[in-house]
Amino acid sequence: MVNEPERLTAADFQRIVGVSRETQDKFDRYAAMLTKWTAAINLISPRSLPDLWRRHFLDAAQLRQYLPDPKETAERTILDLGSGGGFPGLVLSILGCGHVHLVESDQRKAVFLREVARETGARATVHAVRVEALDLFPVDAVTCRAFAPLPKILDLSERFLRADCGKDRPIGLFLKGRNVDQELTEAGKTWRLQTERFESITDPEGSILRLKLLPVEDSAS
Template sequence: MTAVGLPGVDVSRETVQTLLDFEMLVRKWTTAINLVSKSTVSEIWQRHISDSAQIFQYFPAGAKNWLDLGSGGGFPGIVVSILARELAPGLRVTLVESDRRKATFLRQAAQQFGLDVVVLDKRIESIPPQAADVLSARALSPLSDLLSHASTHLHPAGVAIFPKGARYNEELAEARSTWDFDVEIKPSCSDPGAAILVIRNIHRAAQA
C-alpha cells in the first residue's frame, strides 16, 4: 500500500502505525522539552513526519550508514530509521544532538521502537569523521555550513540530503562561492516553495 501522507515511500500498515506511535511520543515529550514548536504540534504528521519521510526516496541502494546532524525531535533521523526497518534492513542511523534532553528522548524512541540507532550527544564539531554513506540535516544551518560538515563526515562516494525552504536558490548561490558540488534539486511534497537538495562530490572551491 502507499501510505497516505507519506510521499515517495511505499510501506506497510505496521510501519505507518509505528510512525503514528512515534508521533504520540513526540507530543508527550514536547510538553516538557519543546521537541517541535508549539505552533506545529497540531500538524506533526504533515509538518515533520511526512516532510522527513519524503527524503527516504533518495536513499542510495547499498548504503549502510546514515548520519543525521542536529536530530532534535527525531526529524528526519528517527523517521528514517523506522522506514529503514522495512525498506532497508541493516541500515544503521547515527543521530547527532548536543542537547542532552533531546538526546535522551532520541534514545527512548530508539529503544521503544527497537531501532538500529546510535545517539551522539555531542556538538557536531567534536565528533570524529564518520565516513557516512548518507548525511542529512533538517532546519539546522545554512547550506555552506552543512557542506562543511558533509565534507568531514561523508564518504567520498556518499550523498548529502538536505531539505531546504523557499530561499534554497539563494543558499545554493552563496554556497558555490566556497564549495564545488553536484546537486539535484527535487520538489518538496510538503511545501510547494521548498526543495530537497541531493548533493554529491563535495569539495572546497578553487580560489581565484
C-alpha cells in the first residue's frame, strides 16, 4: 500500500511554489470559493477538501516548470480541457503563466470559473462549450487533469496540437494516474508521439506527460 503524503497548508503551498503574498491572497480567495461552491456543484471530491492545497493547488502548480518557454511569458497561450474546478488551467493563470483558455461545458462550473477569474484577476477566458465545438486558434500548450484517457484527449486536441502557429510545435501537458502505461500503449496505436514522463510531486502513483505529435515525415525517426 502506498503511504498517503502529508497534508499541506496554505503556508506550505506558498513556500513550495514560491509565490508572493499578493498571489497567495488570490489563491486563498480561490480556495474559499472552491470550498463554498463544491457543496452545491461538486467541483472536486468533498473528501479531498481537507488536503486541497496538495491534491489540487500544488498538483496543478507543478506543471509550471514543464511549460514551453516563449521569449515573453505573457505571449504564452494555454488551452485547458475539461477545466472543472480550474485544475490545472486556472492555477497556471493565477501563477502568471500566460493567457489560459478554460474549456468547461458544464454551465454551472463555467460560472464558477468566471467568478474566480474575476475575483483573482486571472488572465483567463472561459469557453462554456464542448471541446469539439471550440474554434481553432494557435496555442503553445494543451493541459488537462482527470479529463479522459490519453487516446481520447489526443482525439479531442489533435487539431490544436498540430496547428501551425508560427512557433514551436505545441505540447500536450497532462497529469495522469496509475494507468499511464496502458494509455500510452493505446495512444501509440494511432499517433506518433515524442513523449517525456516526469514523476508527480503530489501523487506517488501519478505522472506528468509532456508530449508532441510528430508529423508523418518524422514518425520513423
